[in-house]
Amino acid sequence: MCYVTRTSALEYEDIEVGKARLIERGEQIGDISLKARKTIAMLGQDFIRDGSTILTHGFSRVVLSILKLAAANKKHFSVVCTEGRPDSTGLQMAKEMVAIGVPITLIIDSAVAYTMESVDMLLVGADGVVESGGIINMIGTYQAAMVARSMNKPVYVAAESYKFARMYPLDQKAMFPSSRQVDFHYPLPSAVQVEFSSRDYTPPQYLTLLFTDLGVFTPSAVSDELIQLYL
Amino acid sequence: MDSRRGSRFVIDPKIRQVGFVPAGCESENPNASSAVAAIANVDVNPTSDSPSPVMIPPRLADPLPRAAPLPVPSPPPRKHTSVEIPLQGSYNPTDSVLGTSPPFSPASNGRYAGVPSSEGPDLSPSFVSRASSAMEGMSLREDHLGSPSASRFATVGEYAMFKQQQPQQPATAVTKVYASSLPQEPVQSFAPVGKEDSSKPLKERTTKAERRAKQEADREAKRIAKESAGAKVVEGEARASSNVVGKASRAQSQKKDSASEKRLSAVEKASEKEKKKEIPAPRMQFDDQSRVAKAKKRALIEQTETKHRVELFRHLPQFVYGAQLPSLEAKFFHDDAMHPHPAVYQVGLQYLTGDITGGNARCIAMLSAFKELIKDYCTPRERTLIRDLTARVNNNVSFLTTCRPLCISMGNAIRFLKTRIAKLQLTLSESDAKSLIIAEIDRFMQEKINYADNEITKLAVTKIKDGDVILTYGSSCVVETIILHAFSLGKKFRVVIVDSRPKLEGKGLLRRLLGRGISCTYSHINAVTYIIQEVNKVFLGASSILSNGTVYSRVGSASVAMVANAFHVPVMICCETYKFHERVQLDSICFNELGDPDALVKIPGRKGLSELEGWSQSSHLKLLNLMYDVMPADYVSMIITELGMVPPTSVPVILREYRKDPIL
Numbered sequence: 001m002c003y004v005t006r007t008s009a010l011e012y013e014d015i016e017v018g019k020a021r022l023i024e025r026g027e028q029i030g031d032i033s034l035k036a037r038k039t040i041a042m043l044g045q046d047f048i049r050d051g052s053t054i055l056t057h058g059f060s061r062v063v064l065s066i067l068k069l070a071a072a073n074k075k076h077f078s079v080v081c082t083e084g085r086p087d088s089t090g091l092q093m094a095k096e097m098v099a100i101g102v103p104i105t106l107i108i109d110s111a112v113a114y115t116m117e118s119v120d121m122l123l124v125g126a127d128g129v130v131e132s133g134g135i136i137n138m139i140g141t142y143q144a145a146m147v148a149r150s151m152n153k154p155v156y157v158a159a160e161s162y163k164f165a166r167m168y169p170l171d172q173k174a175m176f177p178s179s180r181q182v183d184f185h186y187p188l189p190s191a192v193q194v195e196f197s198s199r200d201y202t203p204p205q206y207l208t209l210l211f212t213d214l215g216v217f218t219p220s221a222v223s224d225e226l227i228q229l230y231l
Numbered sequence: 232m233d234s235r236r237g238s239r240f241v242i243d244p245k246i247r248q249v250g251f252v253p254a255g256c257e258s259e260n261p262n263a264s265s266a267v268a269a270i271a272n273v274d275v276n277p278t279s280d281s282p283s284p285v286m287i288p289p290r291l292a293d294p295l296p297r298a299a300p301l302p303v304p305s306p307p308p309r310k311h312t313s314v315e316i317p318l319q320g321s322y323n324p325t326d327s328v329l330g331t332s333p334p335f336s337p338a339s340n341g342r343y344a345g346v347p348s349s350e351g352p353d354l355s356p357s358f359v360s361r362a363s364s365a366m367e368g369m370s371l372r373e374d375h376l377g378s379p380s381a382s383r384f385a386t387v388g389e390y391a392m393f394k395q396q397q398p399q400q401p402a403t404a405v406t407k408v409y410a411s412s413l414p415q416e417p418v419q420s421f422a423p424v425g426k427e428d429s430s431k432p433l434k435e436r437t438t439k440a441e442r443r444a445k446q447e448a449d450r451e452a453k454r455i456a457k458e459s460a461g462a463k464v465v466e467g468e469a470r471a472s473s474n475v476v477g478k479a480s481r482a483q484s485q486k487k488d489s490a491s492e493k494r495l496s497a498v499e500k501a502s503e504k505e506k507k508k509e510i511p512a513p514r515m516q517f518d519d520q521s522r523v524a525k526a527k528k529r530a531l532i533e534q535t536e537t538k539h540r541v542e543l544f545r546h547l548p549q550f551v552y553g554a555q556l557p558s559l560e561a562k563f564f565h566d567d568a569m570h571p572h573p574a575v576y577q578v579g580l581q582y583l584t585g586d587i588t589g590g591n592a593r594c595i596a597m598l599s600a601f602k603e604l605i606k607d608y609c610t611p612r613e614r615t616l617i618r619d620l621t622a623r624v625n626n627n628v629s630f631l632t633t634c635r636p637l638c639i640s641m642g643n644a645i646r647f648l649k650t651r652i653a654k655l656q657l658t659l660s661e662s663d664a665k666s667l668i669i670a671e672i673d674r675f676m677q678e679k680i681n682y683a684d685n686e687i688t689k690l691a692v693t694k695i696k697d698g699d700v701i702l703t704y705g706s707s708c709v710v711e712t713i714i715l716h717a718f719s720l721g722k723k724f725r726v727v728i729v730d731s732r733p734k735l736e737g738k739g740l741l742r743r744l745l746g747r748g749i750s751c752t753y754s755h756i757n758a759v760t761y762i763i764q765e766v767n768k769v770f771l772g773a774s775s776i777l778s779n780g781t782v783y784s785r786v787g788s789a790s791v792a793m794v795a796n797a798f799h800v801p802v803m804i805c806c807e808t809y810k811f812h813e814r815v816q817l818d819s820i821c822f823n824e825l826g827d828p829d830a831l832v833k834i835p836g837r838k839g840l841s842e843l844e845g846w847s848q849s850s851h852l853k854l855l856n857l858m859y860d861v862m863p864a865d866y867v868s869m870i871i872t873e874l875g876m877v878p879p880t881s882v883p884v885i886l887r888e889y890r891k892d893p894i895l
Contacts, residue, residue, distance in 0.1 A: 131875070131876060131877065131878070132868075132869065132878050133878060166875060168869055168875075168876040170694060170768070170801045170868065170869075171801070174694075204878070220878060220880035220881070223877050223878050223880065223881040223884065224881060224884045227874070227875075227877070227881060227884050227885065227888060228884075228888065
C-alpha cells in the first residue's frame, strides 16, 4: 500500500492526473509483484533437491511459484501441507499441488511436530517482514518454525522486498490485531473467550533464510536492506 | 613508512598498539607512525611556505624566533621547554618530532590574549619571562635537559635550512640569530639534513633505526657526557658523528624519521597518509614500564600509581585517586599556552571528582568547554589556525584524559571536532573560522545528543504499554527521559531499579522518579534473578556500542542482560548513534577503565564494617573496581537509536552508511 502512495505524483494539483498516477502505480505494483515472484521462484527452487519433502503452512502464492518452478524443472519432491485454520487455505494449496502433479499430504495443524521428523525443510510465505528479521504470517507459523528449529530443519521464508516493514515487535501482542472468526462447529457457551487473531510473529532466531527478489538474505540482513531503503 | 614502522617494532617489541586511542592517549613512540598520522590529520591544508607540505608540520612556520631565545637564557627556561615538549609529546608527536610545540607559542600565545607577539629577537624577553614564570610550577626532569630541546633544535635547524631555500623576512633574521647564538647543541648538526639528497634509500633509514636503538641503550651516559662536554657546534659535515653524539632521545629519532620521511616522495606520503587515516591510532598500554615512565614525565598532573595492581589489568592505567586534586587546584591559574584552558580545566576537575558522570553529560561538558576555548582563541602569529587550534585541542584533550580516561563517545566527539577544524578553508578569517567551528559544535550537540535523545524517547515509549514492569540498571539519562515521558503520556507502569556498589547510581534515579510520582522498586544486583520474574521489559543505556553489536556499558549491565535473556525478557538498549564505534571487543578485559579501589573499602551506613581497611598493606589482597563491562549481542533484543529500532547486527550497517555523512 505504501508503495502505491509513496510517490511524488500525489503532489500534483490536478486530481485527475493524481488519480491516474495512483492507478498506474497500483498496476505497477501488480507487475512488480509478479516479477518479484519470478525472481524468488528462481532463487528458491535451487534449495529444493530431488527426494526432498517440504512442509508448508497454508497457502502462499510465492511458495506456490517456487514449487511450480521446481516441478517444471523436473525435480522430484513431495509436499506436506497444513490445513491452516482458521483460513483453511491449505486446502487450496493441496488443489494446486495436484494440478502440477506433486505428491501432496494434507495434515491438521496439530500434526506439525508429528510430521516434522519426516520432512526436510519448512517453507512459508510472509505477510510482512519486520526490522528484526522476523516475519508476520498466518497463525501457526511460529509454532511450526519453533518445532523445525528444535529438530534442526531449515526454515525458509519466501517474501517480496516490498513486504519489508519498519516494525519491531517484541512479542505477539505488539502487532495490529487481525482477527478471523473461528467456527468451532459446536455451540459454545457465551462465557467462553475465543482467541481470534489470525496472524503471529516469528522471531528471527527461528528463521534460516529469506528468499526475496533482492536476493537470499539472512534475517539480520533485512535490517541492512531497510536502512538502505528508508534512511 | 610501513617498513620503518615494521623495523621499529622489531627493535622495540614492548610497544603493543591495539585499536583505538582517544586523542589524548598516544605515547611518544608509536610516534613516528602516529606522528605521521598526526601530521596527516593536521596537515590537510599544507601551508604554502613549506617545501614539502607533507613533511614539515605547519607549526614549524615560526620556530626560529622562539628557538633563538632558547639557548640564550639560563638552564631553567631550557628545562622548561624540555618539560613542555614531553608534555606535548604525550599525544602530540608532531611536536616532538618536528621540534616545535605550543610551548613555543607562549611568546606569541594568543590564547590568553594579553601577550603581544613580536618579531624575532623581541620574542626572547617575553619568552624568557614566560618561560621562567611557567617554570615555577613545573616539575623538572633533569634528564630531559639535553635531548628534547636538542631535538627541537634539530628540526629547527632543518627548517632553517629549508627556510633559507625560500627566503622569508623573519626566517633570515632568525637564521642569523640561530647561527650565532647556539650553545651546546650538538644536535644542531641535524640542520644539514634538509640539504641532503632527498632520495635517501630506505635501507639507510633502517640502519638509522638500528643505530637509534643502540643509542637509546647508552643514552644516559652520553647525556651526562654531553652536558659536561659543553657545546659542540657542528654544522654540515659532522652530521654523521653528531648523530652518534646527538643522542637517541625518542624525539631525536623521530626527528630523524621526519627527516627521512621528507625523502619520501609526496605521492608515497599521500598514500601512506590514507593508510594512516584508516588505521586507528594505537592505544597506550600501561604495562610497559618505560612507556609509562615517559608518559608520567610528560604529564601535567602528577599521578602516583596504585600499589597492588591486578595483574590481569596491568595494561590499563590506574592512579591514586584524589592525589591529583590538590596539585591540579594549585595549577589552575597557571598561565601558559600549554596549560589547558580554564573551562577545560574546570571540566577536568569535575570529571576527577565525579561531579559529572555519564557519557552524554561528560561529552556535553567537554564540548561546551571547547567552545569556550575556541571563543578565547587567537591564532598566534605565523601560525595557521587549523594546525595550531588542533594542537591546542589535543593538548586539552590529553589533560582531560589524565583527569579521567575518555569514554568512547567523547573520543568520537573529539574526532568530529578535529575533522571539522581540519576541513576549514584557509581563506576564512579567524573570526569566521571560530564562529563556524562553534556553530558546528552546537550543531553536533543539538543533533547528535539532544535531538537524538528526543527521537529515542519517542520510539521507546511506543514499546511501553499499560501494565508493564520495566527494569533498568544504574542511571542512564536516556532511560530516565524515556520513563518520564511515558509517564507523562499517562501510561500505567512501574519501574524496577537495580543498583550496585560502589557507585550506587540508581539511588539518584530512584529519587528523581519517585519525585515525579512513578511507582518504583529498588533492588540490589544480587537480587536481579529474583526480581526479573516480575519484569516485562528491560531498558538499559550504553556507553558505546561496538561494531559486532556488543554493548559497552556500566559494569553490571551485562549481568542484568544475561539474566533477562535467560528469563526471555526483552532487553532494549537505548543509545545515540554518535556513541557507536568500529572497534570490536570480545571481553571486558582488553579495554576498560579502572576505578578507585578504595571505593570498595567503605560501605556507607555501615561504619562497623571495616574488614578491608588497610588492604594495601597486605600483598595478597588486591582490589579491583572496574567501571565498564561488555555485553554480547545475543543478549540484546533491540537497539533504539535515533535512526530507528535496529537489531544489534545492524550496528556496522549504521556505521557504514553514516560515516560517509560529513556530520560524523
